[in-house]
Amino acid sequence: MIEIFTSDDLDASVESIRRRYAGTPRVGIVLGSGLGDLADRVESKTVIPYREIAGFPTTTVEGHSGNLVLGKLAGVETAILQGRFHYYEGRSLASATAPIRTIAGLGAKTVVLTAAAGGVDPKIVPGSIVSITDHMNLIGENPLRGPNDARLGPRFPDMSEVYSARLRGLAIDAARETGIELGFGVYAAVAGPSYETPAEIRMLRVLGADLVGMSVAPEAIVARHMGLEVAAFAIVSNHAAGVSKNPITHAEVLEAGKIAAPKLGVLVARFVAKIAAADT
Helix, strand or coil, X not given: XXXXXXXXXXXXXXXXXXXXXXXXXXXXXXXXXXXXXXXXXXXXXXXEEHHHCCCCCCCCCCCCCCEEEEEEECCEEEEEEECCCCHHHCCCHHHHCHHHHHXXXXXXXXXXXXXXXXXXXXXXXXXXXXXXXXXXXXXCCCCCCCCCCCCCCXXXXXXXXCCCHHHHHHHHHHHHHHCCCEEEEEEEECCCCCCCCHHHHHHHHHHCCCEEECCCHHHHHHHHHCCCEEEEEEEEEEECECCECCCCCXXXXXXXXXXXXXXXXXXXXXXXXXXXXXXX
């Protein structure tokens, strides 16, 4: 039986949050592996553990705190998902992307996705911050599979511009103003949890991927289904298999996130402020 997330599920998730938070976030942010410290920048915050939100599973991955942090980032009302859920944890994509729908249900119009990723393109070095321009969903599943709840979005949502060119322009401005170098690339989403083989990385390079990871794409699909404008940033934690001569470990991913997280935090905070200013 196909597991789906319905508008009734959304109502229950939002209601459980509204008991503790009455605001309307302008922007939602998803923090990937090792990037949870961005939530420390939020002021006047309300922190709700995922286990206390209806319809939210519990994250099982090291580096994902499992909290919804609500408050002001750079003066902008923001909802931060401190950790995400993955297909490889054994969850359906409907379950894994439920938090994105909840962010939209709270009133957010924009979602900013962040993630650690492997560098498929040898020219993209570890520690780089890359703005994702497009993705390939190679997970083998789509989060919209199953009966469509029209209250959440259309049966066949357009994916010709998943990652907003308008937001990418604002990200370029934010990077220039903060002196942070920003790259651009196509992200390949794979199922995991094993890292890719050198042959698979060669295949991805031929297909046109610059980055590879185990998230982002399902969240972006669901966000567009609900009409959210999407931006995404990847911290390149390592060269992918075959590009690097060394074995890849999750500890390496977390360490790269720890090093690059302060720089990403500065960029995202300025980016959020620019989104709010552009939309007033």
